[in-house]
Amino acid sequence: MADITKSEGDALYHPSKEIIKNANVKDYEKIYKQSIEDPEKFWAKEASQLEWYKKWKTVFDDSERPFFKWFAGGKINIVHNAIDRHLKTWRRNKLALIWEGEPGDVRTMSYHALNREVSKTANVLKSMGVKKGEIVTIYMPQIPELAITMLACVKIGAAHSVVYGGFSVEALADRISNANSRVLVTADGGWRRGKVTDLKSIANDAMDRSPTIEVCITVKRTDHEVHMENDRDFWYHDLMALPIASPSCETEVMDSEDMLFILFTSGTTGKPKGLVHTHGGYQVFTSSTHRNVFDIKDEDRWWCAADPGWITGHSYMVYAPLINGTTVMMYEGAPNHPYPNRWWNMVEKYGINILYTSPTAVRGLMRFGDQWPKRHDLSSLRLLGSVGEPINPEAWRWYHSVIGGGKCPIMDTWWQTETGGFMITPLPVTPLKPGSATKPYFGVEVGIVDENGKEVKAGEEGKLVIKKPTPGMARTIFGDPDRYHETYWKEYEKQGWYKAGDSARMDEDGYIWVIGRIDDVIKVSGYRLGTAEVESALVSYPDVAEAAAIALPHELKGNAIHVYCILKAGLKGDKKLAAEIKKHVSNEIGPIARPEEVHFLESLPKTRSGKIMRRVLKARAMGVDEGDLSTLEE
Numbered sequence: 001m002a003d004i005t006k007s008e009g010d011a012l013y014h015p016s017k018e019i020i021k022n023a024n025v026k027d028y029e030k031i032y033k034q035s036i037e038d039p040e041k042f043w044a045k046e047a048s049q050l051e052w053y054k055k056w057k058t059v060f061d062d063s064e065r066p067f068f069k070w071f072a073g074g075k076i077n078i079v080h081n082a083i084d085r086h087l088k089t090w091r092r093n094k095l096a097l098i099w100e101g102e103p104g105d106v107r108t109m110s111y112h113a114l115n116r117e118v119s120k121t122a123n124v125l126k127s128m129g130v131k132k133g134e135i136v137t138i139y140m141p142q143i144p145e146l147a148i149t150m151l152a153c154v155k156i157g158a159a160h161s162v163v164y165g166g167f168s169v170e171a172l173a174d175r176i177s178n179a180n181s182r183v184l185v186t187a188d189g190g191w192r193r194g195k196v197t198d199l200k201s202i203a204n205d206a207m208d209r210s211p212t213i214e215v216c217i218t219v220k221r222t223d224h225e226v227h228m229e230n231d232r233d234f235w236y237h238d239l240m241a242l243p244i245a246s247p248s249c250e251t252e253v254m255d256s257e258d259m260l261f262i263l264f265t266s267g268t269t270g271k272p273k274g275l276v277h278t279h280g281g282y283q284v285f286t287s288s289t290h291r292n293v294f295d296i297k298d299e300d301r302w303w304c305a306a307d308p309g310w311i312t313g314h315s316y317m318v319y320a321p322l323i324n325g326t327t328v329m330m331y332e333g334a335p336n337h338p339y340p341n342r343w344w345n346m347v348e349k350y351g352i353n354i355l356y357t358s359p360t361a362v363r364g365l366m367r368f369g370d371q372w373p374k375r376h377d378l379s380s381l382r383l384l385g386s387v388g389e390p391i392n393p394e395a396w397r398w399y400h401s402v403i404g405g406g407k408c409p410i411m412d413t414w415w416q417t418e419t420g421g422f423m424i425t426p427l428p429v430t431p432l433k434p435g436s437a438t439k440p441y442f443g444v445e446v447g448i449v450d451e452n453g454k455e456v457k458a459g460e461e462g463k464l465v466i467k468k469p470t471p472g473m474a475r476t477i478f479g480d481p482d483r484y485h486e487t488y489w490k491e492y493e494k495q496g497w498y499k500a501g502d503s504a505r506m507d508e509d510g511y512i513w514v515i516g517r518i519d520d521v522i523k524v525s526g527y528r529l530g531t532a533e534v535e536s537a538l539v540s541y542p543d544v545a546e547a548a549a550i551a552l553p554h555e556l557k558g559n560a561i562h563v564y565c566i567l568k569a570g571l572k573g574d575k576k577l578a579a580e581i582k583k584h585v586s587n588e589i590g591p592i593a594r595p596e597e598v599h600f601l602e603s604l605p606k607t608r609s610g611k612i613m614r615r616v617l618k619a620r621a622m623g624v625d626e627g628d629l630s631t632l633e634e
């Protein structure tokens, strides 16, 4: 059992002797100090754990800041480290993937088998004219072909843009156009709560709005009827049966700084931005953080219960675990289908050792009560993880005691789509405080600063900044380098710091407590959405003249979206209209963006220059002080 002591009124959870004895990293303080004194030495050491076709010339190059380069001059491909090099060892026959579909079907794949599938798919993509440097859009449910397609694109030097399967037509069409994708890979649907999600119809509507698309490859998952267009649509299984789909394919030699993928995420203004990640630094950073933070051992079965459509799925479901030669668990459907023990059943059945998920999922399963996990032997679990939003201490304690049996440290990892991997996180040897992401990872220097960039005192809230670039950080925003500079680096240009967009405080022990976003980004159930996206969906509804969206605390989701609409002259809001508006937003963006409540107002609080003051709406809704109102228009 974990040893629990009290510190300043907070319980401090110490790891067991066994965890400490087996930990990959035992002395955090010492290695952290060295990594900060000489980050390039630290990262070069981590990079040399990977295989390079050609070694890098410089570890870090900041001559064109903020467009940093890592391992420049090096030749590598992430697929070489994630698959090819394992084939030369005993891991060839190790399980790379255990997949369970929602209806209960199971597929497993060794590294050898994964390589065959990836190579065949890569050859299929080549036959469709996919070239090095081009971006393939992937819109799929959580099935093995999603990871296989990602790896296949990268193997031949193309990049992928995975669009979360919960997004709707408008969101998908925007992302296809922004990436100039010629090829879309999708599926006829997936299983969610016993129903088919009709991805292909959404993809068809999105393609109608996307003139760049020439080819669509569809994986058959659910076997329901879908519309296929002549000359554009191909079934994946038909192509995979052709002689062109040979199981051997050269992995393309890439430069360290060549594009690996783009991933769209929400920001403060306008359309979502496609963050660009590259081959070299990203694989060094994600594999290092995964190995050290989750103490990866060869015999481990690792389950990152995220969706591959988000960065967590990219970094810690696909790339880092495969690089570390881990057996990856993947599950298609809802956590509580058909019963709330679905996850716990799979933990027991497959002997999962490490489970990494979100606070929302923990809260969602907690509400069904202890009897569901208690029906299962969860003793295979050694470590737990949390990501996406701050975890409330109540959920943390339940996760720790009921799921982890009081013996599994919880790695609460703070990071972002932009950082590629963990930035603030415990290690298994770190004494834990429920709700704190604890300390920075090696080579990561953070600061908590006030309006003027001055470090705030212990216990005070401030803005979170990263003081030095790290290898896994996104290099730019696809097609919009100015926006990248503007969004992340301009505010602290002088100091050379990265603005995270979160507020946080550090306690007397140096533990960091992330509070939440300070910009117009909303985290709903851990998913990231921009108020601007929701508002633009609202005003596209014919009756709505103006709108504002804010986040208010929600017991299960962490935050929920509340919207305020001004209707066009002469119209009156009622329940029916509110329901229609909710449905409209859900159709435009996706069910995750569906507003919790729609309010109708005569006017919105605005500054004299016409900017909506969302913080005033929020303060009013929560019944707290509205703060400084001097800029509010009359």
Ligand code: PRX
Binding pocket: 265, 311, 312, 386, 387, 388, 389, 390, 391, 412, 413, 414, 415, 416, 417, 418, 437, 500, 501, 502, 514, 515, 516, 517, 523, 526, 527, 528
């Ligand atoms: O606000 C922070 C929150 O999620 C934001 C990043 O969202 P996204 O790019 O979608 O990436 C999520 C998965 C890495 C951050 O700015 N966040 C993420 N992890 C934590 C967190 N907030 C508190 N604690 C965390 N562990």
